[in-house]
Amino acid sequence: DGGITQSPKYLFRKEGQNVTLSCEQNLNHDAMYWYRQDPGQGLRLIYYSQIVNDFQKGDIAEGYSVSREKKESFPLTVTSAQKNPTAFYLCASSPGGTNYNEQFFGPGTRLTVL
Amino acid sequence: GESVGLHLPTLSVQEGDNSIINCAYSNSASDYFIWYKQESGKGPQFIIDIRSNMDKRQGQRVTVLLNKTVKHLSLQIAATQPGDSAVYFCAENGGGNQFYFGTGTSLTVIP
Numbered sequence: 001d002g003g004i005t006q007s008p009k010y011l012f013r014k015e016g017q018n019v020t021l022s023c024e025q026n027l028n029h030d031a032m033y034w035y036r037q038d039p040g041q042g043l044r045l046i047y048y049s050q051i052v053n054d055f056q057k058g059d060i061a062e063g064y065s066v067s068r069e070k071k072e073s074f075p076l077t078v079t080s081a082q083k084n085p086t087a088f089y090l091c092a093s094s095p096g097g098t099n100y101n102e103q104f105f106g107p108g109t110r111l112t113v114l
Numbered sequence: 115g116e117s118v119g120l121h122l123p124t125l126s127v128q129e130g131d132n133s134i135i136n137c138a139y140s141n142s143a144s145d146y147f148i149w150y151k152q153e154s155g156k157g158p159q160f161i162i163d164i165r166s167n168m169d170k171r172q173g174q175r176v177t178v179l180l181n182k183t184v185k186h187l188s189l190q191i192a193a194t195q196p197g198d199s200a201v202y203f204c205a206e207n208g209g210g211n212q213f214y215f216g217t218g219t220s221l222t223v224i225p
Contacts, residue, residue: 004157031211040122042203042215043158050211058212090157096211100146100165103205103213105157 004106011111021076023091031096032074037088085113126222133191135219137204144206149189152201199223
């Protein structure tokens with residue numbers, strides 16, 4: 001099955017701890033994205049990567065970090081510097097290359113910081 | 115239609131009726147639009163897309179209409195079914211492979 005997987009589905013952490021969310025895709029897509037979704041709000045872009053070993057900040061990158069060492073993987077670390085980390089996190093991927101490619105989303109990880 | 119805020123717009127329809135969900139986008143330079151469906155606790159699913167050189171596109175039971183003059187997008191769902199209950203939101207691609215997403219409309223289908 002081709003697709004995007006995110007793990008875990010639910011994650012609980014204590015305040016002040018860093019936590020890493022996993023995102024893997026076997027679609028051979030060049031571009032990958034991390035979004036944050038809060039109740040009643042649209043998806044907000046945290047980081048994106050157009051190609052391996054390269055990534056750019058999105059609209060709300062503060063308190064987050066990413067890496068793109070492999071084409072199929074784009075892990076997101078939520079650091080202790082993120083003031084309000086409790087949210088639903090969505091990873092997406094896209095073939096890239098043109099403006100007319102949809103983004104395919106993973107199932108999401110719900111992070112709760114206690 | 116969609117708007118920024120803490121409460122999603124809601125739409126309730128009877129099973130079998132048609133549904134119309136609206137979206138206002140902001141960037142007149144956006145040239146590609148997508149409608150997504152998101153069920154509770156899941157990731158968004160692609161429904162249908164449209165490029166700016168078109169004003170209408172049809173899929174299976176769904177139609178997207180684009181009015182570039184007033185920067186308005188709509189999604190029409192024919193013969194709405196209980197399985198259509200979800201949050202629907204539009205996304206606009208303003209360039210550089212980055213999408214901007216609306217807040218969504220919550221559709222409830224009444225059996």
